[in-house]
Amino acid sequence: MLNRILLAGVASLLIAACAPMQSVEARGNYYERGCDNCGRVVRIESIGQRDRHVGGGTVLGAIIGGALGNQVGKGDGRKAATIAGAVAGGAIGHNVEKNNRRGRSYYRITVRMDHGR
Template sequence: MLAGGGAIAAYQAYSTPYAEVVSATPITEKEPIYGDVVASNAITEMRTGERQVCTEREVEKRRAERFGDKDGMVVGAVVGGLLGNQVGKGDGRKLATVAGAVGGAYAGREIDRRHQGGQKYTEVEQVCETVTEPREEIVGYDVTYRSEGELGSMRVDRKPGAQVLLGERDRIVGYDVTWRYEGQTGQLVMDEDPGDRLPVADGVIAVAGKDTPPKG
């Protein structure tokens, strides 16, 4: 019994001590979730739209006249006045001159107004108009995808490539660990879940090659 008791005491003396894990909080970061596109079908709708249509047309024009309405009146008044001045004598000549000027101005204006213009010519002009017409438009795509071995479907606005974004999820990148050992507590960051306890070697927490002193 003594030998057995001594063996147990020696085992306890040389066994690895452990610190208690009080808590292990996951450290996370967002990562996108993608699905592999299996098929995609365009969704179309008939809509009314406008577009501009331009054509070139030959337009007939007339070159500008040398005189306008006012010039015709002036020339007519001068000519009429000269002709009237040659008629009669004294006051009669004055009246004839005035009458000739008035009549000549009126005649000159009417001639200009009724005149058909100068030489005709043609020009090519661009004529544009807005046309309203129905047309078929793509408004989205029905996509079938495979993610983690399962098929799914969704609707997207744009034509997908080889993959389609499904959303985001939290990815665990480490753990904030709080431990307790012989009445002392401390914290450390670990890459993996520590479980319920952490090994202590030579009075320090031994984790992933880094020794953390058991100090609170």
């Protein structure tokens, strides 16, 4: 039994010795493993905010507001409520879309790869 355990241990060490070593480079006070996709961030630029309103919130709000306004009143009152609901819904939809798009900043990040690209 002891021979089998000893043989298994020696075989494990021999197999582990066949594994390729990772390259390690000393840079300053730390060590770094070499890799193909490593790099350093060399520049971060703030591109700013892209605030493009496409109008989807306004259209959707007007449709929903008009549908809800159509449920109120009879005759000319129903028409007026539909128009008022569409206008109010459009305004609400526009504000919701505007608030959801505000505050998104975009950045351009430049990375210098270790292999020179």
